[in-house]
Amino acid sequence: MAITVPLAERWPVLAAEPNVLAWLGIRSALGIAPRTLDAYCRGLAEYLSFCAAGSADPLTAGRDHVARYVRELTQRPPQRAGAGRDPSSGANLRLANATIQQRLTVVRLFYDHLIEEGLRDNNPVGRGRYAPSARMGGNRRGLVPHEVRLPWIPDEGDWRKILNVARIEPIRNRMMLALAYDAGLRREELCCLRTDDIDPGHRLLRIRAETTKGRRERVVPYSAVSGELLRAYLGHRAGISIARGPLFLSESRRNHADPLTPWTWSKVVRRIAVAAGVPRFGTHTLRHLCLTDLAHAGWELHAIATFAGHRNPATTLQYIHLSGRELASKLAHGMAQLHDWRVAMLATAEPAGHA
Template sequence: MARLTKLPWILGEQQWLDLLAVARDEPVRNRVMLALAYDAALRREELCSLRTDDLDPAHRTLRIRAETTKTRRERVVPYSVATGVLMSDYLTHRATISRARGPLFLSESRRNYGQPLTLWTWSKVIRRVALAADLPRFSTHTTRHLCLTDLARMGWELHAIASFAGHRSTESTLTYIHLSGRDLAEKLNQGMQQIHSREAVASGAAASGEPWQYYDLGHGWCTYTFFEQCQHRMACARCDFCTPKESSKGQLLEAKDNLRKMLANIPLTDDERAAVDDGQTALDKLLERLADIPTPAGPTPSQIGAPATLLQVIDLTTRTRSCRSGEPC
């Protein structure tokens, strides 16, 4: 039988506001716990196990002890200014219950007054708030899902989110990247560029044989469709696929700095990396090795007879972009 894999449920913007509206009437302890659960993406046990000495109000951070975590990894996480205000109010209130150091969140029920708040009690609080907000799917773990998804939407790197969440492996973190839709948005953007390029071809923009897709090399354009596979991509031999710019003077003086800006999604060979890191000596070796290797247009650099040019690769661009005055398109 096929196994179904579903993404965690998270709230929409209005649902979150509805929940906060209900939580506003809760005691200060419950409000600060809900705020911390979101700010620091805390699991239920991590939240309920916090102690007074885990708190650093001066820097607005929490120490999540290894023994309270699912992965047995200690971490330090921040919380917001607004949560800091709530925390100050709660600490003042807590002093009326107990001044002893120890568990941060205490029960205020008649039966367990002053005792550490249990996981079950916190679950009941969240269940009551969720039903009052008409959000029956909301649980103690939903705030964690929402926080990590928001971090992914904000562009946090995968490993940074994993470290913040206390994940042992980034495989768990990928769930939130997918849930945020960030990876799909990037792929959509890349795909739309290709679609627009193909539309330029279909509309007849390339009917005269002019290129419809090219890489901006700084000193010119490479119109070779499979640029990423070209062995001369970092040492351009000025083959027939290369269209020079009139504004190329002075570009070569910045060649080494330009190379460091090469697109990260084009993996470099060891020789190419050496050309970036080690300068002219390594570049000369790269040019010597490529001297008799055919360019995409056919002839080798030796046959062309033109000096190779160290490149800056800026981006994959399309013919639909407007051209500057005096520059070929």
């Protein structure tokens, strides 16, 4: 199995379990995204290590064992200072609720596989279910309640701080910041853009299905201001490579003209955020800000969901709630100017150097 070699190197505990390798091999063959596969491997490695520490067989583990695993995840001591998030942000250094949910989901899916293969009769990781009456059990929650937190959105002061730092960035970085906000792009969607995904005549971007979280292709517009930045960047890019292909290229000596990776882009944004004194600003903040501004402008829920590529409109409702929808009629008239203002400084700045 092709997946065995890298697993043996990164997670030896997985390589020792044939059933785990079989399941991961199936998921890989079905075209699971590399980052999702990595998350599966990481989550299963943690669970199998917990089983090994308690001398438990993961293939026959029961609900009591899973309950102890849940307790270990939820009561894990805080990480040491500097090992996790920035303590100054006020974030809890324990495992985030979303991380715990991800860990349990991976274990649940693995046990589903064992049931399908006839190796188990039940799944020890329960699912939250709803029953219409108390006699039937009422509303049954999952092993760990889901916490739904509203996304953090920078205020105008924070945004100005970011722009003051970003305006001296190279043209590539300013272009990426502008498009990430303008088109509400996720990090992978932005970094995976290709030159043939752009329709400059109509100022449209094609977001290919294989680059999206939900595997759903969409076409989104970008502003005239971003169009000017794009024209300038394409001229700059021609000096790096004239070949068609990935839109954003690395300009470092080691990886010159290679496609810019999402991890490199995260480092760029992190550097800008730290320099601006806005540590909570990240690659996904630009998407949150864009969708919130659209809600402020009075866009309907379905239109925002389509623009964002949300499969479930409930995800989009977070931005509607955050927007103060009752103010939409007052703000709608000024949104065109506000939308352009957010990226105008990026278009007029002179680059100071390369990242």
